[in-house]
Amino acid sequence: MSAKPIMIQGTSSGVGKTIITMALCRIFKQDGYKTAPFKSQNMTPNTAFTENGDEIAVSQLLQAYAAGAEPVADMNPILLKPPNFRASRKIDLFEVMAAYSRLAAMYDVIVIEGAGSPVELNLNKNDIVNMGIAVRAGAPVLLVADIDRGGVFASLFGTVELLEKTEKEYIKALVVNRFRGDIPSFDSGVAIIENITALPVAGVVPYIDLKIPEEDSLYNPDASQYQPGENLESQFDLIADTVRKSLDMEMIYKILNDGMHHE
Numbered sequence: 001m002s003a004k005p006i007m008i009q010g011t012s013s014g015v016g017k018t019i020i021t022m023a024l025c026r027i028f029k030q031d032g033y034k035t036a037p038f039k040s041q042n043m044t045p046n047t048a049f050t051e052n053g054d055e056i057a058v059s060q061l062l063q064a065y066a067a068g069a070e071p072v073a074d075m076n077p078i079l080l081k082p083p084n085f086r087a088s089r090k091i092d093l094f095e096v097m098a099a100y101s102r103l104a105a106m107y108d109v110i111v112i113e114g115a116g117s118p119v120e121l122n123l124n125k126n127d128i129v130n131m132g133i134a135v136r137a138g139a140p141v142l143l144v145a146d147i148d149r150g151g152v153f154a155s156l157f158g159t160v161e162l163l164e165k166t167e168k169e170y171i172k173a174l175v176v177n178r179f180r181g182d183i184p185s186f187d188s189g190v191a192i193i194e195n196i197t198a199l200p201v202a203g204v205v206p207y208i209d210l211k212i213p214e215e216d217s218l219y220n221p222d223a224s225q226y227q228p229g230e231n232l233e234s235q236f237d238l239i240a241d242t243v244r245k246s247l248d249m250e251m252i253y254k255i256l257n258d259g260m261h262h263e
Helices: 017-030 058-067 093-104 131-137 152-162 183-197 230-246 249-258
Strands: 004-010 035-038 041-043 047-049 055-057 078-081 109-113 141-146 171-179 201-206
Touching (some): 004 249, 017 035, 017 141, 035 093, 047 058, 055 078, 058 109, 058 230, 093 109, 093 131, 109 131, 141 152, 152 171, 201 230
Parallel strands (some): 004 141, 035 109, 141 171
Antiparallel strands (some): 047 055
16 A cells, blocks of 8 residues: 555544545645545445446545546445445445555545544444544544534544544544634634643634535435536635645644654
């Protein structure tokens, strides 16, 4: 595996992992790195087809476009669709990691998106979407929380505390997402989060009004509207510009370059 990985996990579903992943895909592309997204499993009705005829989640399709990469099934090897949430392709963990390895051999950076929360304790034994992937890929993790829904302190602290000791080592920084208002006014909040978690906050990202679907959209859009074009490109640039200004990119690049081999 030649690519350097970085993983975006969240304190729950719907905290903005998809958009932060998309933004980093765009930022790394802008900075000259050949970049691809990866999400081992996505559960969504929101799908589209690649040039090869494989069905993947629209969120991975858009992340690929943001990265300037050709969307392929390896970016989303397991796709679960309602109403019965059966996998569109029969695949196991070995094949998931084989898909990741194929991408890693072709790209400089892989931005991995987790699913739900990494501390669904009843499911973690067989996890293939969060820490199970981070460990196997050797990917440092950014943990994202949504302050707009409230409870950001409890969600970040609780998630970190419920992780196994070896898993905690993978969390390298925290991200507070969807902040409404004057961000410097939350400086004291950042200090509290860093104190109670003993982890740095990489940044506070403001609420962004977007015209592209989130991961957990419950509608099935016309996928033709998500073909590459000026409108999508402007949305990708808006997201990337906002996130670049909000995050400590020097910290992000250090996390990416250090990986999990420089403890």
